[in-house]
Amino acid sequence: KxxxxxxxxxxxxxxxEFITINCSYSVGISALHWLQQHPGGGIVSLFMLSSGKKKHxxxxxxxxxxxxxxxxHITASHPRDSAVYxxxxxxxxxxxxxxxxxxxxxxxx
Amino acid sequence: xxxxxxxPTHLIKTRGQxxxxxxxxxxxxxxxxxxxxxLGQGPQFIFQYYREExxxxxxxxxxxxxxxxxxxxxxxxxxxxxxxxxxxxxxxxSLIGFYEQYFGPGTRLTxx
Numbered sequence: 001k002x003x004x005x006x007x008x009x010x011x012x013x014x015x016x017e018f019i020t021i022n023c024s025y026s027v028g029i030s031a032l033h034w035l036q037q038h039p040g041g042g043i044v045s046l047f048m049l050s051s052g053k054k055k056h057x058x059x060x061x062x063x064x065x066x067x068x069x070x071x072x073h074i075t076a077s078h079p080r081d082s083a084v085y086x087x088x089x090x091x092x093x094x095x096x097x098x099x100x101x102x103x104x105x106x107x108x109x
Numbered sequence: 110x111x112x113x114x115x116x117p118t119h120l121i122k123t124r125g126q127x128x129x130x131x132x133x134x135x136x137x138x139x140x141x142x143x144x145x146x147x148l149g150q151g152p153q154f155i156f157q158y159y160r161e162e163x164x165x166x167x168x169x170x171x172x173x174x175x176x177x178x179x180x181x182x183x184x185x186x187x188x189x190x191x192x193x194x195x196x197x198x199x200x201x202x203s204l205i206g207f208y209e210q211y212f213g214p215g216t217r218l219t220x221x
Contacts, residue, residue: 004151030208033208033209033210040214041146041197041199041215041217042213042214042215043152043201043215045209045210045211045212048208048209086151088152090208096142096165096167097144097152097154098154099144099152099153101149101150101151
């Protein structure tokens, strides 16, 4: 079993839909990261959080430390949101990142 | 402030050869981590360097080695390439003690 699990693996949506991607982890963490990867390969950090909730534009990330679960929400999705979204955790004490396998999102106009 | 850069962008090598990938850290960062991402998978941690010393290693064989230079740029070396080494190699820089990492665009290595 992977230490970081994401669901769903693939997601398609119509423009404007509300999207949720889930992440569960089984190790002690110092922080949880949501990352975005476009087809070219480069990774962009969207959020880093260790408690509660963060919002940036149409993106919202939440984390429940007790349940070892995080969600990434995209409101009013747009075709430019199409990408792979990766959940990663910073293992406790070190800043070694453990990654989920990613959720491939496609938003159609 | 410059971002993280990697070179080359793409590379094709033959099984058994050796390869060196390069990474230039974001200005002010003293830690670099290297990751391997196979097609359709999440990245896997290879190793991290801090102050020119290895500071943690993932489950990769010794033929994967690295260097960090005084200017915090870094190299990943892979000897005796195998077909399964074909992947996107990502480096990420950070400040030790801070968990946020800044990723480079990656080098796509194909081993034939």
